[in-house]
Amino acid sequence: MRIFYASDIHGSDRCFKKFLNAAAFYKADALVLGGDITGKAIVPLIDSGKEVRATFLGTDYVLTSEEEITALSQRIADTGYYVHRCSPEDAAAFREDDAALQRMFVTRIVERIERWMARADERLTGDAAVPCFINAGNDDPPDIDEVIDAAERVTFLEGRVVPMPAGLELASCGYANRTPWNCPRDVEEPELAQRLDAVASQVSDPSWALFNFHCPPYDSQIDAGPKLDDDFRLRQTAGGVEMQPVGSTACRDVIERYQPLMGLHGHLHESRGTVKVGRTVCVNPGSEYTEGVLRGAVIDLHERKRKVKNCVLTTG
Amino acid sequence: MTTSDSSGAVGGDKAQTSAGGLFLRRSSGLVREFGGKDVFVFNTIGYALGLVLAVVPLLMAGAVPEANVLLTVAIGTVLTVANALTYAYMAAAMPRSGGEYVYLGRVVHPAVGFTASWGFTWSQLLGLGLYASFTVNFGIGVAFLTLGNVLDSTGLVSLGEDVGGKWPTFLLGTVMIVMVLVVLSLGPRIVRRVLNVLFVPAIVGSIVTLLVLLTTSRDEFVSRFNTFMADRADGQTYDSIMTAASDAGYASASSTFSALLLAIPIGYYIYIGFTYSTYIGGEVKEPAKTQPRMIALTLAFAAAMYLVCLWRFYDIVDRDFVNAVVFLNDNTDSGAGLPVDPVLNFFTGIMTGSTVLNVLMALSFFLWNFLLLFVIAMVCTRNLFAWSIDRLLPQAVTKVDRRFHAPWVATIIIIVAAEILLALYVFTTIFENVSNYIAIFSIAFWLASFAAILLPYRRPDIFLSAPDYVQRRIGGVPLISLLGGANLALFTLVLYSAFKLPAFSGPTGTAAVIFVIGIYVVGAALYFVVKAIQKRRGIDLSMLNREIPPE
Numbered sequence: 001m002r003i004f005y006a007s008d009i010h011g012s013d014r015c016f017k018k019f020l021n022a023a024a025f026y027k028a029d030a031l032v033l034g035g036d037i038t039g040k041a042i043v044p045l046i047d048s049g050k051e052v053r054a055t056f057l058g059t060d061y062v063l064t065s066e067e068e069i070t071a072l073s074q075r076i077a078d079t080g081y082y083v084h085r086c087s088p089e090d091a092a093a094f095r096e097d098d099a100a101l102q103r104m105f106v107t108r109i110v111e112r113i114e115r116w117m118a119r120a121d122e123r124l125t126g127d128a129a130v131p132c133f134i135n136a137g138n139d140d141p142p143d144i145d146e147v148i149d150a151a152e153r154v155t156f157l158e159g160r161v162v163p164m165p166a167g168l169e170l171a172s173c174g175y176a177n178r179t180p181w182n183c184p185r186d187v188e189e190p191e192l193a194q195r196l197d198a199v200a201s202q203v204s205d206p207s208w209a210l211f212n213f214h215c216p217p218y219d220s221q222i223d224a225g226p227k228l229d230d231d232f233r234l235r236q237t238a239g240g241v242e243m244q245p246v247g248s249t250a251c252r253d254v255i256e257r258y259q260p261l262m263g264l265h266g267h268l269h270e271s272r273g274t275v276k277v278g279r280t281v282c283v284n285p286g287s288e289y290t291e292g293v294l295r296g297a298v299i300d301l302h303e304r305k306r307k308v309k310n311c312v313l314t315t316g
Numbered sequence: 317m318t319t320s321d322s323s324g325a326v327g328g329d330k331a332q333t334s335a336g337g338l339f340l341r342r343s344s345g346l347v348r349e350f351g352g353k354d355v356f357v358f359n360t361i362g363y364a365l366g367l368v369l370a371v372v373p374l375l376m377a378g379a380v381p382e383a384n385v386l387l388t389v390a391i392g393t394v395l396t397v398a399n400a401l402t403y404a405y406m407a408a409a410m411p412r413s414g415g416e417y418v419y420l421g422r423v424v425h426p427a428v429g430f431t432a433s434w435g436f437t438w439s440q441l442l443g444l445g446l447y448a449s450f451t452v453n454f455g456i457g458v459a460f461l462t463l464g465n466v467l468d469s470t471g472l473v474s475l476g477e478d479v480g481g482k483w484p485t486f487l488l489g490t491v492m493i494v495m496v497l498v499v500l501s502l503g504p505r506i507v508r509r510v511l512n513v514l515f516v517p518a519i520v521g522s523i524v525t526l527l528v529l530l531t532t533s534r535d536e537f538v539s540r541f542n543t544f545m546a547d548r549a550d551g552q553t554y555d556s557i558m559t560a561a562s563d564a565g566y567a568s569a570s571s572t573f574s575a576l577l578l579a580i581p582i583g584y585y586i587y588i589g590f591t592y593s594t595y596i597g598g599e600v601k602e603p604a605k606t607q608p609r610m611i612a613l614t615l616a617f618a619a620a621m622y623l624v625c626l627w628r629f630y631d632i633v634d635r636d637f638v639n640a641v642v643f644l645n646d647n648t649d650s651g652a653g654l655p656v657d658p659v660l661n662f663f664t665g666i667m668t669g670s671t672v673l674n675v676l677m678a679l680s681f682f683l684w685n686f687l688l689l690f691v692i693a694m695v696c697t698r699n700l701f702a703w704s705i706d707r708l709l710p711q712a713v714t715k716v717d718r719r720f721h722a723p724w725v726a727t728i729i730i731i732v733a734a735e736i737l738l739a740l741y742v743f744t745t746i747f748e749n750v751s752n753y754i755a756i757f758s759i760a761f762w763l764a765s766f767a768a769i770l771l772p773y774r775r776p777d778i779f780l781s782a783p784d785y786v787q788r789r790i791g792g793v794p795l796i797s798l799l800g801g802a803n804l805a806l807f808t809l810v811l812y813s814a815f816k817l818p819a820f821s822g823p824t825g826t827a828a829v830i831f832v833i834g835i836y837v838v839g840a841a842l843y844f845v846v847k848a849i850q851k852r853r854g855i856d857l858s859m860l861n862r863e864i865p866p867e
Contacts, residue, residue, distance in 0.1 A: 014866050017866035017867065018863075018864040018865075018866050021864050021865055021866065022864055025859075025864045025865070026859065057783060059783060059784050075781065078781065079781075272705065273705065273714060274711070291410070291411065291778075291781065292777070292781060292866075293863075294864055298859075300854055309853075309854065310853060310854055310855055312707060312855050312860065313705055313706070313860070314859065314860050314861075315422075315860065315861045316861075316862065316863055316864035
């Protein structure tokens with residue numbers, strides 16, 4: 001059995017489209033998308049009536065036609081950001097009103113997830129019909145859960161154990177240990193331990209189960225994150241960014257105790273790799289969503305021997 | 317969480333706006349990533365400013381004495397702009413770590429990407445062996461000899477002379493390599509701290525060298541040189557060396573255009589390493605801005621240092637004198653009588669009588685050599701990791717020690733390879749016959765030109781999503797393709813010189829050509845052998861980096 005797994009696409013339109021096509025491309029029997037699927041920023045398109053101005057990836061744009069606006073909006077969506085067309089006065093107001101800005105974020109995020117789910121329902125049919133599993137991550141607001149849950153061709157995963165082809169079980173938790181940013185699904189390690197244990201304990205046979213835990217196990221080599229100073233600056237020296245393990249001790253504990261067939265993780269974009277924690281093969285495919293590149297893992301499982309045959313990282 | 321997000325905001329509990337006008341929400345990874353200053357430092361270590369500055373007079377006098385050095389460096393700098401922009405534009409379009417491996421692998425073919433990366437990595441491994449011996453012979457030997465002679469210390473002179481032998485070179489070279497191994501095995505945090513600390517005296521020493529050159533007149537130098545030689549060496553004077561060279565058949569030659577043409581690649585060679593930030597492209601904040609600006613700034617700083625230092629050096633010491641010294645050393649039994657090769661730091665050591673400044677310059681010279689070993693080893697480690705992750709090497713290569721977070725398998729592979737190559741370099745003549753160091757890595761840079769040339773045509777998706785300045789066209793032709801063409805021309809010239817001038821890059825005979833091409837042929841063959849093996853295991857390597865169609 002072959003599974004395609006990706007994570008951390010952070011709102012990238014292009015990455016999600018690729019994800020839906022990945023089953024056919026890699027001849028996979030199932031698709032799994034880990035958490036952190038929503039974007040982080042909105043690019044304001046400041047409409048003065050005569051022209052639209054925007055700043056995107058360090059470049060200032062002056063747009064004078066709807067075609068130009070549509071093209072730039074799609075480029076922005078492909079990198080995972082959202083757009084909001086508004087007057088200069090409205091843009092200034094948003095900068096002063098945090099609550100209004102938060103509401104606008106939720107609106108844009110939900111809009112995009114709804115569009116994605118509609119596309120999944122449309123595309124994953126006929127010959128392209130494969131089981132598709134999607135979860136949220138610590139960056140994702142709770143507003144998206146019911147949108148994903150409502151999709152016909154997609155199975156939402158948070159806090160559940162769901163069956164996969166060949167009797168495999170998929171246990172999922174998108175929550176993560178506390179980050180400096182206090183993200184929507186950041187929790188303290190004791191609470192995370194309870195959540196992970198609650199879902200892991202539902203698995204009937206860990207040796208033929210995948211633990212889809214967004215946050216990787218602590219100190220597992222696939223959990224390296226940049227060390228920050230008190231001002232959220234990366235600690236940088238002549239040799240590069242100073243990194244440190246930032247995974248979850250609770251996750252490590254659960255993986256070590258249950259020893260599932262595999263751990264599917266994400267969260268740390270630059271910490272791509274596969275490692276073994278005891279007998280468990282843990283994978284973090286990394287992420288390059290800003291370039292519209294879908295990083296993933298093609299996982300081949302040996303059904304009879306109940307083992308991982310191959311776990312190959314891809315750049316699609 | 318991410319390090320590659322380019323929004324550039326700070327963390328916190330609220331939604332925010334960034335300097336670029338973005339609205340940002342509370343989510344992970346929104347940090348002030350490392351940026352320009354850090355890229356500048358990394359690239360400056362990459363081209364080893366102080367080391368290159370020291371050896372340019374020796375290199376030029378040995379390879380093309382008829383060439384005007386300043387003109388060579390100036391033209392080389394202008395041509396290097398094409399190389400700088402080629403890599404900066406590709407880094408902006410494909411802001412990922414890996415250099416040629418990523419660019420060629422994504423644009424041309426994974427096999428070409430691996431072959432170029434394989435060849436480049438071998439050049440770095442050879443460089444590790446080579447620079448380990450340089451660190452001993454030049455970094456320690458010349459530093460001790462210069463210090464000993466200038467400070468009138470027979471102990472230091474004796475030490476400097478002793479380390480030049482085969483066994484001392486091998487043993488001390490081994491110590492250097494082991495020191496690199498030990499520091500690398502202590503994990504990235506220690507590596508970075510060591511580099512951070514050592515970079516400061518290295519750059520301070522180079523600035524001291526510049527100040528010494530700016531504050532010394534030709535008359536002062538000649539006087540001090542004559543005193544130095546009379547007291548501590550064989551009694552020659554500045555004028556007697558010129559006379560001896562003339563008697564031995566040396567004729568002062570005026571600069572020629574053909575020599576200039578042949579020497580121009582040296583004008584590029586002195587910058588090699590200034591684009592090394594492309595190998596860590598995935599860690600750079602706002603790569604579309606930072607990479608081109610900092611690569612250009614690194615080039616500008618290097619050019620300014622080289623041109624000012626060399627202008628002052630040749631104004632003070634005179635090109636004819638350096639050529640005469642090298643001529644005597646190469647063509648007479650007694651040589652010129654100088655206690656060391658005529659490297660720049662030897663002369664600046666004589667120019668100042670200050671013990672403190674001499675120690676600073678000697679330490680700096682050693683450190684530029686030594687730091688280079690770390691940079692080379694780190695570039696090799698990254699490449700081995702990238703190949704292993706893509707299943708071109710066994711997965712065991714990526715094993716990392718859990719306690720220290722050190723990539724110990726990759727590190728050991730690199731150190732063992734470097735040790736073997738160091739032994740071959742010191743104890744055999746294999747290197748003298750086959751190892752054309754510059755040609756080996758120049759082929760990788762030559763191949764990378766095709767990634768730039770073909771990017772708009774083979775990967776329009778990447779091209780069209782690149783920053784606008786990367787998409788510029790001149791006369792309907794994409795600028796990045798034109799830059800790739802210029803880079804191709806530059807490296808064609810570099811390769812021509814590399815196989816034409818033994819003093820520039822090493823042996824140029826048939827064996828050397830076969831060796832250089834053989835490395836790349838083996839790389840290509842290895843790719844296809846591994847591909848066939850992996851296919852039997854159910855892994856299609858050609859799928860790994862192929863883009864999934866989004867529509």
